[in-house]
Amino acid sequence: MSDREVFKITIKPYGASYHCYPGESLLTASRNSGLTLANNCQKGECGTCKVKIRKGQIKLAPFMLSALSMQEIDADYTLACRSTPLTDVEILVEMSGWPDARFYPRKDKQD
């Protein structure tokens, strides 16, 4: 697989990044990388995985409007569990305060 078939996902403001294969969701790729984005239902119903797209393009699969409103879409928010990248993407993960983190390293991936 060439580098062009893998997209780089950068998490702001933390600067962490991971790779995502075409057709893979931002959430699944984050889990595979060990930088798991906050999530719950994993099917576009709860809104827990909401992130803001700062750069790049994504394809958004069907979801519940109770999880992500049209106003939020207009403001560049998306659901990581329903979003697949079409380019390299920069996402903003809003965090209200540690330990209520919006992403966290998987315990089984820590050294």
Ligand code: FES
């Ligand atoms: S984890 Fe529930 S909407 Fe993504």
